[in-house]
Amino acid sequence: MADLVLKNVRKSFGRAHVIHGVDLDIKDGEFIVFVGPSGCGKSTLLRLIAGLEDISSGDLFIGGERVNDLAPAKRGIAMVFQSYALYPHMSVYANMAFGLELAKSSKADIDSKVREAARMLQIENLLDRKPRQLSGGQRQRVAIGRAIVRDPKVFLFDEPLSNLDAALRVQTRIEIAKLHNDTGATMIYVTHDQVEAMTLADRIVVLNAGRIEQVGTPLELYHRPANLFVAGFLGSPQMNFIECVVSHVGAEGVQVQLPNASMLTAPVSSQGVRVGETVTLGIRPDHVKVSPQGSLTGRIELVEELGENHLLYVDFGKGRHLTVREPGDAHHQAGQEVALSLAPEFCHLFRETGEALPFLSESKAPAPSSPDMSSRAA
């Protein structure tokens, strides 16, 4: 069993507080991804789990055992570093064998484990090379191989793909997912790339400035962001945000007045919301449509063709913009006036604290899948 529990974990470097009380339960075999902007403390949190940094306060349990004071090698973890951190003077074989050798495994045992991992990663023909004779992708595999041979209960990855080119990144991503399936080990994966986060994670942990903003499955986070930060962080292009004023509250939802005075009722809980309060309406570009009956009018500033879909950047006055994504090729040009309609059932409302108003019923919006791990295959 290798479930992880973090209880009010804090970390400061001297006077700089970097992690501000993180609580997190990670189940055995789960694939967890930490995302967040650069400098938010993702790596630090991972290094706390690895034991490479001291936990300033709070508790960390791995497999039910408190491991705050345990050396990294005794925590049953393996780590893949962003820079790969291969030993430059050792062959690929020696790199992978080093940990086992230190653990005093028998020669035969080491050999079979290294060769097995090399076979899995298809690097058998590279075993005699030195790291400097390898390409970036091959180094990455060796780094993963070095983790595999340790047979860890928990794999830790710190932005393992960020030094690879786009094609290799997709390929390696798929292999990591496969590795998760094959080993069944718990994996914690740090990235700032939301595609990696969405595709790999059983659950995503969104971090911001040393705090957890939200934890949930990728679709939960995408469809039901708990706050403005998560809503803005996940999804590309970014969710549109429009400041509005609450004009009416009722059982059917919260009615807001858009900047052009038209009304819109979002199906969200009105609990505690006052008429006249300023809220932020959030809607993804996919849920804004160009239609003659649209209530918001504006001028197209820019058209971006992406092939399978296209983006329109619409200015609707006072420097406010909306991004629209529609399928297929664009049949509008920059400079054209268009009317836009917002699908009310996809409108999120965020209060001034940034916190989202919960949706009233799950049936109106596409329900996020239940967090059933076994259904998520690679």
Place this chain on the structure above:
Amino acid sequence: MSSAVAPATVPAQVPVQGGRSSLTRSRIRAAWVFIAPTLIVLALIAGWPLARTIWFSFTDANLNNLTDYEFIGFENYIANYDGEWLGLLTDPDWWRSVWNTVWFTTISVSIETVLGTIVALILNASFPGRGLMRAVILIPWAIPTVVSAKMWNWMLHDQFGVINDMLLRLGLIAAPITWTANPDTALWTVIMVDVWKTTPFMALLILAALQMLPGDIYEAAKVDGVHPVKVFFRVTLPLIKPALIVAVIFRGLDALRVFDLIYVLTANSRDTASMSVYARQQLVDFQEVGLGSAASTLIFLIIALLIVITMAAGRVRLSGDPR
């Protein structure tokens, strides 16, 4: 993460529960184990001898018998016998050696700094054969001091020396000069040989600093049509000043303890004896361990004082961040 730094009104920061993992603990333990041998060796061969030297300076110890001596307080430094002042601080030879050392240090380090800068500027320009030149100027630095002193002794020989020969041929002097024996020229000769030997070291340190300067400043100055000399004084010099100061300090501290060069070049001549030469002469030649140790102690104090001032001035950053 500036927002994470607790404002002054918050009384206490998040308590740090001394949570050191076993990795940190074992590394700190290892650190002490790893430095222990070095510390022990240095204590034995630097700390202890230094302490003994200072102790000897308060005794009448003699080199013939280092176990039999008496404590005599400050008498090696200064003492009054029947109204007559004696001791190191009253010895004109000592003061002569102090003056020689200070003079030698000031002049030679100044010349070396100026010449070193010029050589560094030249080596910083790109021309064919630059790598070879860099190696060539290292030669004087690498030649053992004793050997360079002997070479120069031979070149400066009053009757058969090549220097006198050259100067005579060029008509610059009328009669051969006894460079190292003549009190007027001896110290200057020492300075010249030191400049020959140590300018490369200065030049390389300054060159390293020059090479760290961003190239675009020069481009900008060139575009603006600023005269190169002006560029040097307005742009280059201020930028390499920190490195220059460090180099001057290192060289200065080194020059203050000069021994080999003077000892070999001019023997035990009073006209050129440095403090180190004086101390060794008392200690070994005259077997006066007490007096010699007193001189050694004073040299140590002078240099230690300068080191402390330097370090306090914070010119030399001593502890980078171990990452």
Place this chain on the structure above:
Amino acid sequence: MKILTRIGFWLLVAAIGLFSIFPFYYAVMSSFRSGADLFKVAYWPERLDFSNYVAVFERQPFGTNIFNSVVVAGSVVALSLALGITAAYAFGRIRFKGRSLLLMTILAVSMFPQVAVLSGMFELIRSFGLYNTLPGLILANLMLTLPFTVWVLTTFMRELPKEIEEAAFVDGATPWIVVRRVFLPLMMPAAVTTGLLAFIVSWNEFLFALTFTLTNEQRTVPPAIALMSGSTAYELPWGTIMAASVIVTLPIIALVLIFQRKIVAGLTAGAVKG
């Protein structure tokens, strides 16, 4: 104007080059002249006369002196590096209380005037029974090389990536294993640089060698050359001295020419970082 600047530049380069190598050139020249020839100034070689080179080994135990220098410098380098690398790991990569203070003390020792420890060192060496022996010189020379070895290696040690060390800890390495199996191989270039500097310092050391040896058989090269005397007390055997000088300088010059880059890196690593 442009041409004049160019000519001036090259004249300056030539002057610096000439000034740097002329003394050594002249020493080589003189070493191949003997008898009355030696006392006539000459700028170009006329014929090769090896008698000085023969004399230096016949009239003195110069072979022994060279051997002594090699033993002393070699041992000093080995000891300094062995002690220095472990200490540099601690100073360069581990945060512990008193680190800066200790490092500062060690740097201060490297600026010690040698003469300040002379009488104490004399007593120490005598009491160990090492007076007029090579181990005595090795011990004394460590005082000169160990501090800067630690210092220079520490600056190099700081440059190594921290993730490699961390990967080793995850692999179960102890700090000792990290030093021995991971950093030692990576520090090899730095160790070569530092070792070269230590070798040159020890090879050139004079004051200790002069004071702590008594007989010519125990001397290293510098005091042997400094104390070379001829058949009469008044005239020094210049030809022999020049031959000896050339012999001991050639290997150093070879080292400098081969390892120029490494030496410069070592010299500047210790000094310019501030």
